[in-house]
Amino acid sequence: MSVDIVFAGVPWVGGGAPLMAPGLLKSIVQNEGYSAVGIDLNVDLVNRIIEKFDNVEEALHAVNFIAERKSPRLEYYNNHSRFFLEEITYMAERILSYNPSHIGLCLLSVDSQFVTEYLALRLKQMAPDKKIVVGGPGITTMLGSTDYSYTESLIEKGLIDCYINSRGKEGILAYLRGDLKQSDIDYEYNITNTDLDLPYPDYGNYDFDQYLTKAIPILESEGCVQKCEFCNLIEYWPKYKFRKSSEFFDEMLYQSMIYGFRHFDVRNSLTNGNMTEFKKWLTLVANYNEKNPDKQFSWGGYFIIRPEKFHPEEMFELIKKSNGMLVIGVETPVEHIRIGMGKKFTNKDMDYHFYMCKKYNIENILLLMSANPDETPEDYKFAEQWLKDQRPYIKNTISTISLAIAQVLPDTKWDKKRESNGWIVDNTYFEQPGVSDLKSRIDHTLRLSKLVKEFNEW
């Protein structure tokens, strides 16, 4: 038995949840008459590392080796490089067991580049006649970047036959039809259509028992309604697109029936971009849960805070009834900085949001950025105190805080105004003469980091 193409999600992807791309791509090409398989190689590797290493610190070294090509010492290097090559062989054998004529390697982030390179090599060693195509946001170093030096180097070495730098379904279909070949240098292969007219992903080749997080990935929208200055999603998905709530809900019903799971991981930039559809969808899920108390749906997704008039108490009640978990980009508690960067909500709106979430026992994951542009030492003090003041919400409302130092990413609004604002940017890290230097930014981040650690471990 053979198939036209195997799509494989390539490690490393953090979080351990099922990957969406292999299932979605499988479905897209099947609808056009191609035979396909979609597998998630990431979960296999996550589980093998967790099983193999008894010590979390050594396991972390193995993860760093695989995701970031870093090893702390020669003895670790020797151990991890052997393990890495064994895993690469296992992945290649698994892909080739389906006897595909084409292999599609899906890279979610830059952390998949190392594995992709060696996996492609192993595949070419074991089956030189197979065609390999790579795609996904991870083919470049930064989301939205147009620097394809990584994939060009893979082509130059003969490791892959083609790469697809487009979103949506046209790229992969054009490739399978034979219309997309990097060797045809005059051919325009950057197809940028990003329509959301996508079939339901087919996760039939996934073993959901393997996942620590048993969630069905699902897509409700693409892009974002906000144009935050630090964010590079705007370049990648310039236009916000959404699905109708009824269609989205129908997919939940279908996927839960097929796979038997009722928790959904909503894989888009925000779930409440279109408030009309969001409320309709919450109502559909809440009604379903009321009618099916033993088989309730639950979901988690990115969410933006808005003023009370847009987010009345009934909405929080619906979020609770639909068993929602919210991932919130607060970025900074310094109100004028946050509003200036494009997050249009006040601290009063935020207090209202947490009050409501506490009242309805809704879990929030908070995303914070430290040492943002224009933040002064006074603002740093305010941010640190603000974090301490959130203790009443620890665990009952805010389950986790994720902290990262603010960076100027390529193609963002910050990037475009860095020269006119006089920022000194080294790689993606910046100093702002007269406002903050790198040392004070790092010191502040370390203080926040300590608080976050205490917070998360509490």
Next chain:
Amino acid sequence: MVMINKAKLEIGVSQTPGNDGNYIATAWYVNDKLQLSFSESENLPPVINLELDFPATIKIVLSGKSIENKVFSLDVDKVTLYIGNIKFKLTEKQAEDLFNEQMYYSTEQDIEKGIELKFTSADPLQLLLDCSRDDMIQTFLTEEEILHSGVSMPIENEFRRMYSQK
């Protein structure tokens, strides 16, 4: 499934004739089998091609009657590994690591010593990995350095969470 454990190594070489107009003679062995040999009167091609079957040991035996002013060297900027049709041009640093600093030969002691390159793994990919080993081995960064370099924190946090569910 058959795995290709054969590879081809292209090594750039340079030499200068001595006062007698001759070169340092070289004999190239892979796994104790002679693959190539060049006498003192022969000028070497700029690139030597060796067929490797892993695990592989390359021995380069050097000889010469008068060595005065004769120089033989391996060129770190012209080393390429082929696995099947796949081509990896090594960086100068990777080639230096591969040669383990055995690059320049101009004295009698050098000639006696010869050159030996050992690839102990049966897997040519191990050689490729090892070529980058020195770049990969890093003493772990301090928290401050991690923040500055922007690596590891999100990966670490997520992984710790998963591992705790073991």
